[in-house]
Structure formats: C-alpha cells, structure tokens
Amino acid sequence: MTAYLESLAVLCAIAAILASSLDLVLGFAGIFSVAHAVFFGIGAYAASLVALHLTASLAFALAVAMAAGAGAGLLLAVPALRVREEYFVVASLGFQVVATTVFEQWQAVTGGIGGLTGIPPPTVAGLKVESYAGMAALSVLLAGAVLAGLRALVRSRLGRALQALNQDEVAAQAAGHNPVTLRTLAVVVSCSLASVGGVIYAFFSSFVNPESFTLDESVRVMVMVIMGGAGTTAGPLLGALFVTLFPALLSFLTIPDQFLGPIQRLAYGLIVVVLMVYEPDGMVGLARRLRRLRALAPAGKPGESTA
Amino acid sequence: MKAQLEISSLSKAFGGNAVLDRVDLEVAACAVSAVIGPNGAGKTTLFNAISGFVPPDRGQITLEGVELVGMPPHRIAELGVGRTFQNLRLFPRLTVLENVLVALDRTERRQSRRRRQVQARALLERAGVSASPDTFASDLSFAEQKFVSLARALACGHRILLLDEPGSGLDPPSLERMYALVRSLAAEGRTILLIEHNLDVVRELAERVVFLDRGRALARGTPAQVFASPEAANSYFGGEPEP
Incomplete structure (x- = not known):
C-alpha cells in the first residue's frame, strides 16, 4: 500500500510539472499547444539514453533533457509562431504526430515501439536512489522547484509581458514588446520544463516507450490545465492532482475493469465541457466563487447569528 | 521651429481606396500639434503608420532623422x-x-x-x-x-507622444485635468501630436493644426487659421453633407 501511495506521489509530481509548464504557454501566453507530451517524451528519452550509455547522474540527465526539450521547443516555435496564432494549434498537432512517428520508428535511438528498458535508478550526489520512497521525495522536490520557478517567472517582467501580450497584442507592441520573441521564449521555457517530467518518468519506470507520449497524453495535460484553471498558479496543480488521483479513486469502487477507461474519459469530457461553459476559470474559479458566497452568507441570512 | 517628426508624401490605400494621399506633415518639437478631420479622414491610419502598425504604400516618416517606415511597432516604441x-x-x-x-x-x-x-x-x-x-x-x-x-x-513616449482623441468620453472636470496634463508635458519639452474630433480640445491645446479630409492634408496653420479655412469650414460648420 505504501509503495502504491509513493508511486501515486511520483505520478502526481510528473503531472504537476507537465500541467504547470503547459499553463505558461496556454494560460499566460495564450498559445494553444497540443504537443506537450512530445517534450515530456523528449525528456524521458534523453534521460534514458544518458543513463543507459553515459551516467545515471540525475543532474546530468536533467541538464541534457532540458536542453533537448528547449531545442525541440525552438524547432516548433520558430516556424509556427510566425504564422497567425490559430495555426499554432494545427502546427503543434502536426509536430505531435511527427514526433510520435519518430519515437516509434527511430529504432536505433528510441528502441522503436518496444522502447528502452533497463534504465538504472538515478544517482544524486553519488547516492543511488532506488526506493519508491526516495523516488517519491525526489519527484516532489523537483516538482516543487519547477512550480516555484514558474511562479517566479510569471511574476517577473517576462510573465507580465506575456500576460500583456495575451490580453492586448497591439497595446503590448506599442509598449515596446516584440511578440515573436516573447512567445518563442515562453514556448522554449515551457518545453524545457516539461522535459523535467520526462526525466522523472524514465528513472521511475525504468522503461520508456512511445505509448506514454501520444496525443492522448497531450490532451490529458491540457485537460488538467483547463479543469484546474488556466492562467493561475494553483489551477494546473489542482487539475494535475485531480486527473491523476481520480482513476485511483474510481478503482476503490467496484466497477468492472473494462468500464473504468470509458467512465474516466466520459467524466473528463463532461467536466471540461461543463467548466468551459459555466466556469472558464476551472476549479480555481469555482473556489473563488465559493469564497465569495461564504463571505456574503452571513449578510444574506439576516435571521442567523454569525457569532 | 525644429521638426521632430517629418512625414513626406505618405500614401496608403486599402483595397484601392486611398486612406492617406501624399500627406506631408512636420511636427514641431516641444509643442502640441493636432490633426483634425471628419470620420474616415485617415487620422487613425496616420497614427498607425507612424507607430508601425500599418505599413504605408509610399512616403517617409522620420523621427529626428531616423526612418521609421519598415520598423516593427516595438522598435518604434523603443525609440521613444x-x-x-x-x-x-x-x-x-x-x-x-x-x-x-x-x-x-x-x-x-x-x-x-x-x-x-x-x-x-x-x-x-x-x-x-x-x-x-x-x-x-x-x-x-x-x-x-x-x-x-x-x-x-x-x-x-520620451521623444513624441501620439494621443488618439484624448478628449473623447471625458466630462468637463476630467477634460480640464487632461488639458493641464498635456500643457505641462509640452511645457517641459515633450513633443505631442494629437488627433481629435472635438474642436474645443484642439483650440485649447494645439499650436499647429492640420486638416485632413479623405486622406489629403487640405489646410494647415494655427487653429484659428485652419478653422477659418473654407475646406475645414465646409466640413465642420455646415457645408454640404457628404454623399
């Protein structure tokens, strides 16, 4: 049971990294990308290759993966951000399809459909992290660092410029901001951070294959952001926790296995549609609404004492 | 008076429709200048051309001798x-x-x-x-x-301020506040170019006025001179309604 909870903690940490990094582009910069799983995958493959052929050092794997993620992000952003914004979604979709094919077919590097196996546990400062508990602690720490970094970034002048650009591009340009540079930077940072999730995933599962980095996964991450509340810091974290833990909760109910998948997908779809229509700010928006209601409640019921 | 911003024979057409037609304009440094004209005269297109949002078809725009045509909006903003x-x-x-x-x-x-x-x-x-x-x-x-x-x-806007209808939507006390602000900015050496519908605002603030109609600069001078010109009088003070 403990191992189960520890592995859930790792999965939550990965989901939090993916959702929060996607929110930098989706929520703050207003760029819709459906290729986030690609950068998750690039991080995972980079870390696996480093660990299998060079060193199991976590720091080294992180450096290589983040550089690879940033490079791939640049590859997507530079051509795609020069066309009109709406086309970025299409470009990212194309990028996702191409990347999935590369993951599946580039046998020599990715191991093809079979993937890469036997990835050794990571070492941190020379110490091997083998236990589930160690991995869970490491993942949560890394997720904390990524989230703290993103929070600082959003509050910096880069974050402010991205929000300005998203709210009024013309006014942002008139204030001296170059939209192409800003958006490219946001995509590159976001992709680089997403690859951190891939590093954790590779070391945790000691096995990677293309199945984990498909369009389905990209959509799942997008659902986390929208469900939690795009353009907020708490939202993607809440969404990530919900989407990761919801299947675990379902498994406690006595639902036959073959219905679990469809039920999950139906529930996500339904929740996203309902939120999009009634609460575009997601769970964070709902929480704000509840807080406001609670603040109003004593005044609203004159008969009741608040003491 | 030294010109801070010089515009020469600036033209822009949208779909064969000339919005700016060989407009010449010199904006004096450290003063308030105004462009007036009826709706569709090309005032906002002129501003958009200066600030880089609309590339002109022909003509030059120079700020202290630096050519602005062809520069992206953020670079122009950075120039002040x-x-x-x-x-x-x-x-x-x-x-x-x-x-x-x-x-x-x-x-x-x-x-x-x-x-x-x-x-x-x-x-x-x-x-x-x-x-x-x-x-x-x-x-x-x-x-x-x-x-x-x-x-x-x-x-x-440390080199030049372009104010698009600074008076619109303001009540009389707010208008007075705006006048005081613009005057004090000009007094401390800012160059200001404004476009306005409201002639009272122009009368209050501007030292030089250009009257623009259907993309052409038809009259220029002090506010009194321009308001008295037949072109502006016709358009503003009860000429024949436009077809």
Whole structure:
C-alpha cells in the first residue's frame, strides 16, 4: 500500500510539472499547444539514453533533457509562431504526430515501439536512489522547484509581458514588446520544463516507450490545465492532482475493469465541457466563487447569528 | 521651429481606396500639434503608420532623422514614440501599476525592479490617477482608464507622444485635468501630436493644426487659421453633407 501511495506521489509530481509548464504557454501566453507530451517524451528519452550509455547522474540527465526539450521547443516555435496564432494549434498537432512517428520508428535511438528498458535508478550526489520512497521525495522536490520557478517567472517582467501580450497584442507592441520573441521564449521555457517530467518518468519506470507520449497524453495535460484553471498558479496543480488521483479513486469502487477507461474519459469530457461553459476559470474559479458566497452568507441570512 | 517628426508624401490605400494621399506633415518639437478631420479622414491610419502598425504604400516618416517606415511597432516604441488608443487598450487583467510597468519594463530595462516601480507610481501620479495602483484596470471608470493609458504612453513616449482623441468620453472636470496634463508635458519639452474630433480640445491645446479630409492634408496653420479655412469650414460648420 505504501509503495502504491509513493508511486501515486511520483505520478502526481510528473503531472504537476507537465500541467504547470503547459499553463505558461496556454494560460499566460495564450498559445494553444497540443504537443506537450512530445517534450515530456523528449525528456524521458534523453534521460534514458544518458543513463543507459553515459551516467545515471540525475543532474546530468536533467541538464541534457532540458536542453533537448528547449531545442525541440525552438524547432516548433520558430516556424509556427510566425504564422497567425490559430495555426499554432494545427502546427503543434502536426509536430505531435511527427514526433510520435519518430519515437516509434527511430529504432536505433528510441528502441522503436518496444522502447528502452533497463534504465538504472538515478544517482544524486553519488547516492543511488532506488526506493519508491526516495523516488517519491525526489519527484516532489523537483516538482516543487519547477512550480516555484514558474511562479517566479510569471511574476517577473517576462510573465507580465506575456500576460500583456495575451490580453492586448497591439497595446503590448506599442509598449515596446516584440511578440515573436516573447512567445518563442515562453514556448522554449515551457518545453524545457516539461522535459523535467520526462526525466522523472524514465528513472521511475525504468522503461520508456512511445505509448506514454501520444496525443492522448497531450490532451490529458491540457485537460488538467483547463479543469484546474488556466492562467493561475494553483489551477494546473489542482487539475494535475485531480486527473491523476481520480482513476485511483474510481478503482476503490467496484466497477468492472473494462468500464473504468470509458467512465474516466466520459467524466473528463463532461467536466471540461461543463467548466468551459459555466466556469472558464476551472476549479480555481469555482473556489473563488465559493469564497465569495461564504463571505456574503452571513449578510444574506439576516435571521442567523454569525457569532 | 525644429521638426521632430517629418512625414513626406505618405500614401496608403486599402483595397484601392486611398486612406492617406501624399500627406506631408512636420511636427514641431516641444509643442502640441493636432490633426483634425471628419470620420474616415485617415487620422487613425496616420497614427498607425507612424507607430508601425500599418505599413504605408509610399512616403517617409522620420523621427529626428531616423526612418521609421519598415520598423516593427516595438522598435518604434523603443525609440521613444508613445501612443494612446481611442479605445484605450489597457490590459484589463493587469493592475493599474502593472499597466504602466509593462512599458517601463522595456524603456527602462536597465533600471532595477524597485526603480521601475517608483517610476511607474510617479507616472501615475503625474497623470493624476487617483485609483489604487493595485486595482485591476478593468475595474476603473472610463475617465480613470484614460488617464492610466496616458501614464502608460508617457512611459515610452520620451521623444513624441501620439494621443488618439484624448478628449473623447471625458466630462468637463476630467477634460480640464487632461488639458493641464498635456500643457505641462509640452511645457517641459515633450513633443505631442494629437488627433481629435472635438474642436474645443484642439483650440485649447494645439499650436499647429492640420486638416485632413479623405486622406489629403487640405489646410494647415494655427487653429484659428485652419478653422477659418473654407475646406475645414465646409466640413465642420455646415457645408454640404457628404454623399
């Protein structure tokens, strides 16, 4: 049971990294990308290759993966951000399809459909992290660092410029901001951070294959952001926790296995549609609404004492 | 008087429809100049051409000798061209302070964060914004938003300020505030070019006026001279209605 909870903690940490990094582009910069799983995958493959052929050092794997993620992000952003914004979604979709094919077919590097196996546990400062508990602690720490970094970034002048650009591009340009540079930077940072999730995933599962980095996964991450509340810091974290833990909760109910998948997908779809229509700010928006209601409640019921 | 901004034979057509037709304009340094004209005269297109949002088909725009045509809007802003918009275009989900900081983040990027904050507050005070700097821009009244947008334009317009209908939507007390602000800016050496429908505003503020109609500069001079010119009189004071 403990191992189960520890592995859930790792999965939550990965989901939090993916959702929060996607929110930098989706929520703050207003760029819709459906290729986030690609950068998750690039991080995972980079870390696996480093660990299998060079060193199991976590720091080294992180450096290589983040550089690879940033490079791939640049590859997507530079051509795609020069066309009109709406086309970025299409470009990212194309990028996702191409990347999935590369993951599946580039046998020599990715191991093809079979993937890469036997990835050794990571070492941190020379110490091997083998236990589930160690991995869970490491993942949560890394997720904390990524989230703290993103929070600082959003509050910096880069974050402010991205929000300005998203709210009024013309006014942002008139204030001296170059939209192409800003958006490219946001995509590159976001992709680089997403690859951190891939590093954790590779070391945790000691096995990677293309199945984990498909369009389905990209959509799942997008659902986390929208469900939690795009353009907020708490939202993607809440969404990530919900989407990761919801299947675990379902498994406690006595639902036959073959219905679990469809039920999950139906529930996500339904929740996203309902939120999009009634609460575009997601769970964070709902929480704000509840807080406001609670603040109003004593005044609203004159008969009741608040003491 | 030295010209800060020189525009020569600027032309722009949208779909065969000439919006600016060989417009010449010299904007004097350290003074308030105005472009007037009826709807569709090309006033806003002129502003959009100066600030880089609309590439002209022909002609030059030089700021202190530097050619602006072909430069992207953010580069022109960096050169010290600040502008406001008729529909304000504030960042609604940023605070009042952040709206000004967005511009200072570029123009004063070598300054410390703390220094930029101080400058932003000073600009808001200068523009007479009384609302708390931490209020969201969208929560302010129209007049207050207008003064925030002026503060934001001030943050990048150290060479020239382009004010798009600074008087529209303001009640008489706010108009007086705006006059005082623009006058004090000109007095301290800012170059200001404004476009306006409201001739009272032009009379109050401008030293030089150009009358633009259907893309052509038809009259120029002091406000009194231009208002008395047959072209402007015809358009503004009861000429034949346009077909």
